[in-house]
Amino acid sequence: xxxxxxxxxxxxxxxxxxxxxxxxxxxxxxxxxxxxxxxxxxxxxxxxxxxxxxxxxxxxxxxxxxxxxxxxxxxxxxxxxxxxxxxxxxxxxxxxxxxxxxxxxxxxxxxxxxxxxxxxxxxxxxxxxxxxxxxxxxxxxxxxxxxxxxxxxxxxxxxxxxxxxxxxxxxxxxxxxxxxx
Amino acid sequence: xxxxxxxxxxxxxxxxxxxxxxxxxxxxxxxxxxxxxxxxxxxxxxxxxxxxxxxxxxxxxxxxxxxxxxxxxxxxxxxxxxxxxxxxxxxxxxxxxxxxxxxxxxxxxxxxxxxxxxxxxxxxxxxxxxxxxxxxxxxxxxxxxxxxxxxxxxxxxxxxxxxxxxxxxxxxxxxxxxxxxxxxxxxxxxxxxxxxxxxxxxxxxxxxxxxxxxxxxxxxxxxxxxxxxxxxxxxxxxxxxxxxxxxxxxxxxxxxxxxxxxxxxxxxxxxxxxxxxxxxxxxxxxxxxxxxxxxxxxxxxxxxxxxxxxxxxxxxxxxxxxxxxxxxxxxxxxxxxxxxxxxxxxxxxxxxxxxxxxxxxxxxxxxxxxxxxxxxxxxxxxxxxxxxxxxxxxxxxxxxxxxxxxxxxxxxxxxxxxxxxxxxxxxxxxxxxxxxxxxxxxxxxxxxxxxxxxxxxxxxxxxxxxxxxxxxxxxxxxxxxxxxxxxxxxxxxxxxxxxxxxxxxxxxxxxxxxxxxxxxxxxxxxxxxxxxxxxxxxxxxxxxxxxxxxxxxxxxxxxxxxxxxxxxxxxxxxxxxxxxxxxxxxxxxxxxxxxxxxxxxxxxxxxxxxxxxxxxxxxxxxxxxxxxxxxxxxxxxxxxxxxxxxxxxxxxxxxxxxxxxxxxxxxxxxxxxxxxxxxxxxxxxxxxxxxxxxxxxxxxxxxxxxxxxxxxxxxxxxxxxxxxxxxxxxxxxxxxxxxxxxxxx
Numbered sequence: 001x002x003x004x005x006x007x008x009x010x011x012x013x014x015x016x017x018x019x020x021x022x023x024x025x026x027x028x029x030x031x032x033x034x035x036x037x038x039x040x041x042x043x044x045x046x047x048x049x050x051x052x053x054x055x056x057x058x059x060x061x062x063x064x065x066x067x068x069x070x071x072x073x074x075x076x077x078x079x080x081x082x083x084x085x086x087x088x089x090x091x092x093x094x095x096x097x098x099x100x101x102x103x104x105x106x107x108x109x110x111x112x113x114x115x116x117x118x119x120x121x122x123x124x125x126x127x128x129x130x131x132x133x134x135x136x137x138x139x140x141x142x143x144x145x146x147x148x149x150x151x152x153x154x155x156x157x158x159x160x161x162x163x164x165x166x167x168x169x170x171x172x173x174x175x176x177x178x179x180x181x
Numbered sequence: 182x183x184x185x186x187x188x189x190x191x192x193x194x195x196x197x198x199x200x201x202x203x204x205x206x207x208x209x210x211x212x213x214x215x216x217x218x219x220x221x222x223x224x225x226x227x228x229x230x231x232x233x234x235x236x237x238x239x240x241x242x243x244x245x246x247x248x249x250x251x252x253x254x255x256x257x258x259x260x261x262x263x264x265x266x267x268x269x270x271x272x273x274x275x276x277x278x279x280x281x282x283x284x285x286x287x288x289x290x291x292x293x294x295x296x297x298x299x300x301x302x303x304x305x306x307x308x309x310x311x312x313x314x315x316x317x318x319x320x321x322x323x324x325x326x327x328x329x330x331x332x333x334x335x336x337x338x339x340x341x342x343x344x345x346x347x348x349x350x351x352x353x354x355x356x357x358x359x360x361x362x363x364x365x366x367x368x369x370x371x372x373x374x375x376x377x378x379x380x381x382x383x384x385x386x387x388x389x390x391x392x393x394x395x396x397x398x399x400x401x402x403x404x405x406x407x408x409x410x411x412x413x414x415x416x417x418x419x420x421x422x423x424x425x426x427x428x429x430x431x432x433x434x435x436x437x438x439x440x441x442x443x444x445x446x447x448x449x450x451x452x453x454x455x456x457x458x459x460x461x462x463x464x465x466x467x468x469x470x471x472x473x474x475x476x477x478x479x480x481x482x483x484x485x486x487x488x489x490x491x492x493x494x495x496x497x498x499x500x501x502x503x504x505x506x507x508x509x510x511x512x513x514x515x516x517x518x519x520x521x522x523x524x525x526x527x528x529x530x531x532x533x534x535x536x537x538x539x540x541x542x543x544x545x546x547x548x549x550x551x552x553x554x555x556x557x558x559x560x561x562x563x564x565x566x567x568x569x570x571x572x573x574x575x576x577x578x579x580x581x582x583x584x585x586x587x588x589x590x591x592x593x594x595x596x597x598x599x600x601x602x603x604x605x606x607x608x609x610x611x612x613x614x615x616x617x618x619x620x621x622x623x624x625x626x627x628x629x630x631x632x633x634x635x636x637x638x639x640x641x642x643x644x645x646x647x648x649x650x651x652x653x654x655x656x657x658x659x660x661x662x663x664x665x666x667x668x669x670x671x672x673x674x675x676x677x678x679x680x681x682x683x684x685x686x687x688x689x690x691x692x693x694x695x696x697x698x699x700x701x702x703x704x705x706x707x708x709x710x711x712x713x714x715x716x717x718x719x720x721x722x723x724x725x726x727x728x729x730x731x732x733x734x735x736x737x738x739x740x741x742x743x744x745x746x747x748x749x750x751x752x753x754x755x756x757x758x759x760x761x762x763x764x765x766x767x768x769x770x771x772x773x774x775x776x777x778x779x780x781x782x783x784x785x786x787x788x789x790x791x792x793x794x795x796x797x798x799x800x801x802x803x804x805x806x807x808x809x810x811x812x813x814x815x816x817x818x819x820x821x822x823x824x825x826x827x828x829x830x831x832x833x834x835x836x837x838x839x840x841x842x843x844x845x846x847x848x849x850x851x852x853x854x855x856x857x858x859x860x861x862x863x864x865x866x867x868x869x870x871x872x873x874x875x876x877x878x879x880x881x882x883x884x885x886x887x888x889x890x891x892x893x894x895x896x897x898x899x900x901x902x903x904x905x906x907x908x909x910x911x912x913x914x915x916x917x918x919x920x921x922x923x924x925x926x
Contacts, residue, residue, distance in 0.1 A: 012372050014361040014390045016797050017813050021234040024809065025241065026218070031808050043388050047822060047854045048400050052393035136221060138231030138365035139372060 002081045002146040004120055005175040006134070007157045008056050012141035015040045015054035019133035019142060023118070026132045033107050035059065035118040036133050055178075056142065058133065059084060059105040059118035060166065063173030067097035067106060082175055085119040088112065102167050103174075120144070147175070195222065195724050197655070197667035199648035200235035200242075201800050202299040203227055203366060204655040207236065209670035216240060216649055216670050226665070226729060233365045234798035238809050239648045243674065247806050247870065248630055249644040250675030259620065260638050260876030269678060269686065272641055277690035279624055280313070283596045289314030290540045291596040293583050296320040297603030298801060299658060302681045302702060306601060307528040307573035309684040312693045316533060316541035316552065317578040317595065321608055323550060324484045327574050328902030330660065331549050332490060333497045334558050335757040338565060338745030341500060341512035342657065344475040345734070346370055349510035352380040352471035356496060357406065357481020361390025363795035380471050382464055384409065385481075386791055387820065387862055388855040399464055400857060403791035404772030404909015405454040406481060407488045410495030411769055412450035413465040414442045417502050422469035424504030431739065432501055434754025434766070441766045453777070455857065469503050473510030476500060480794060486773035486892065486906025489899035490549070494758075494767035501751040509736050515662040517568035520732065522709040524571040524659025529696065540593075542586055543579025546895065547903030548761045552576055554901075557757055565745035571659035579903045580609055581893035584618040597624040601680050602645070604633035606879075607802035607868050610905040612888035613844055616879075628683050631806065634882035637874050643683055646673030652703055652720060663731050664710065668724040681705070763901050772909030773897045774841075779911075786841060786911035788825070792887040793862045802866035817848040817885040820862040821914065826852045829914055836917040839863055841910050844889040847917055861912055863887045
């Protein structure tokens with residue numbers, strides 16, 4: 001069984017927001033719903049000694065997802081391959097999961113009356129295609145694959161580069177890894 | 182949408198993005214002439230599957246409710262927004278009749294056409310105009326590469342635009358170019374090469390996405406590029422960093438140049454560029470000592486106005502001095518294609534009589550980019566390469582002078598303007614004057630996707646097919662020996678047609694029938710690629726089986742054929758420019774408006790303005806009506822340093838006025854360290870499609886439009902190429918009270 005994960009190489013990211021637009025457009029989300037915003041940090045410092053970086057975000061597909069634990073209807077689920085998703089037929093939009101997610105990854109869709117979030121493009125995975133945000137990235141800053149497969153790019157990066165995870169201290173075991181420098 | 186479920190009858194078309202001119206490959210899944218979904222083509226040589234923000238919204242663009250879908254004829258007053266739907270045939274008949282009448286009374290030259298960026302088959306427009314007899318077609322090409330192309334070709338026989346980064350480049354200079362916001366595929370290549378140790382120098386007043394990745398950032402005063410380039414020449418010559426062998430064997434005029442640039446020391450340039458002399462030296466050394474190296478073209482110099490030619494000229498000589506020409510990893514001169522029919526060969530330029538060429542507006546002053554200079558240069562390239570550069574773009578009327586001819590009837594009346602793929606009030610300089618001309622011109626026809634302010638003022642609006650609805654040939658304005666082909670995914674929706682169909686249709690109505698044998702643009706493309714010898718029976722088959730034609734790269738071709746200049750060498754002392762009446766060696770010209778020449782003006786307008794370049798997710802003046810992009814940047818922003826903002830009591834996000842001698846515009850303040858305290862950088866293109874589109878509001882096309890600030894009088898224009906000034910102007914900034922205030926229109 002695969003264990004899906006993403007590595008985000010922030011050294012490559014230029015903050016173009018293509019991933020954000022690709023995700024929302026191809027997943028047909030309302031205009032105010034964003035699964036994967038890109039935060040721009042800076043420029044920091046004083047002219048002309050400056051630094052600029054970008055931080056692409058998304059659902060962290062935690063190994064220990066607080067959102068799944070807290071869901072009263074079992075709409076929030078985790079697949080064996082690690083993908084955390086919401087069964088839209090079971091979601092009653094109680095928003096418990098929104099409160100429990102430390103990453104702010106979940107959004108209420110006012111058109112469908114449910115909570116939604118990034119599911120690593122499950123429909124694309126079924127077609128053996130990459131998630132939209134990964135496929136669209138000109139800079140190849142988002143790398144997706146099977147962390148259990150030693151030949152995969154994500155396996156290599158996680159095991160050879162200095163990677164970090166957001167809110168490591170919470171023990172969520174996020175499966176989105178960042179290369180910062 | 183799960184296409185797999187309905188794969189029956191689904192065809193995958195090898196189409197391309199059409200929202201800038203990189204034409205990234207797009208796979209379109211099509212069933213029953215409907216595009217079900219798109220994705221970046223992973224096998225395409227340009228984008229390897231990537232698509233930027235714009236590329237991703239192609240399906241929203243394709244059937245957007247605001248698209249123009251039927252030919253429209255004006256019913257009420259100009260700009261009232263009252264239209265009658267008519268047929269294409271009817272529209273073309275009426276337009277042709279009107280153009281025929283104008284030609285009879287005022288001469289063919291009274292019909293002008295305005296184009297946009299490379300988003301059309303404008304060889305067809307040129308062909309129509311040549312056959313009609315008017316020399317007065319134009320684009321914004323003066324601001325975009327064309328002066329660079331022609332000066333570089335005058336000096337070295339072809340523009341070395343092919344940056345051979347993959348050939349082992351060790352240093353890349355990005356001079357006023359920010360691929361991090363405007364050239365995503367390029368940026369990936371740069372990132373990869375930087376990892377392998379290539380040095381990146383970024384010359385830009387702003388700490389851009391690209392500057393953030395640079396080894397060396399030179400934040401020069403906007404518009405002072407000529408001073409920096411001249412100082413680099415000085416450093417490279419006087420520190421002995423030039424390629425002695427290349428200079429000795431393949432250039433003429435070195436001694437004269439050495440003497441000429443003695444005056445342009447880094448210390449001299451420091452006061453003009455606001456850069457430390459040591460930083461100037463450091464940049465010159467980094468470029469000259471890390472060979473092979475590249476200077477990638479960027480529009481900043483083309484857009485500098487009167488100092489444009491001087492800066493471009495100096496920059497061009499840097500390559501020759503360092504031998505970074507046609508060597509592996511350096512800047513290559515592809516020359517025109519030997520293998521396929523080039524744009525120039527299909528433009529029918531020979532059909533335009535000498536007497537009509539002589540009437541080209543602006544050719545009496547701006548000789549480089551009009552018939553006199555183009556002919557001089559084209560004759561030389563024909564001798565050496567066998568072919569000439571594209572005349573569309575490279576040999577055009579001077580746009581500000583055409584708008585003024587509409588207003589003043591000097592040098593003669595211009596009565597009709599045919600507009601294709603541009604919204605001149607937002608895209609051309611001195612917007613207030615352009616708007617006045619659009620309101621005044623007797624006959625205005627626009628080929629468009631949208632009811633832009635210009636379309637609203639038109640007598641006829643023709644609906645044009647865009648991305649996914651058209652085949653595309655990508656070949657660097659017809660000046661490269663490479664070609665990439667893309668097919669249309671579907672036929673144009675509703676009653677849209679292509680700009681090719683417009684020019685051909687008009688040609689047929691005006692008796693040009695013999696000259697338009699290709700019923701569709703695919704037939705014309707097939708004619709162009711037939712000689713490539715792939716044995717295909719249609720353009721579509723070429724796309725499906727080949728997709729591109731990349732001849733094997735030959736380096737040092739000048740060793741066999743020489744450089745296409747009178748001396749057959751790189752002319753550090755240019756006899757071609759001299760013959761046209763211009764300085765044979767680059768000679769300093771100050772920025773369009775500046776504190777040194779005009780301290781009094783600088784008292785009233787103390788800040789230096791640049792109207793800047795591309796920013797995601799827009800392209801020029803496009804896409805403001807697409808909410809799936811607009812959410813990223815709702816409103817126009819200008820950059821201002823915190824020190825300056827505090828001085829004027831402006832906080833981040835405040836609406837403020839930016840004003841030059843030409844007028845003022847409203848944008849929001851982006852308070853940022855990314856630019857120097859004395860610099861202001863506005864965003865370009867802005868109009869508000871969500872506002873009232875009728876007169877006098879016209880989607881508030883002047884309110885936040887950076888071109889209200891730009892300067893196009895002859896005194897601001899480059900004497901060689903006629904570029905007008907978008908950079909290096911003087912401005913002042915003040916807070917808009919209560920966020921309100923009426924713009925100048």
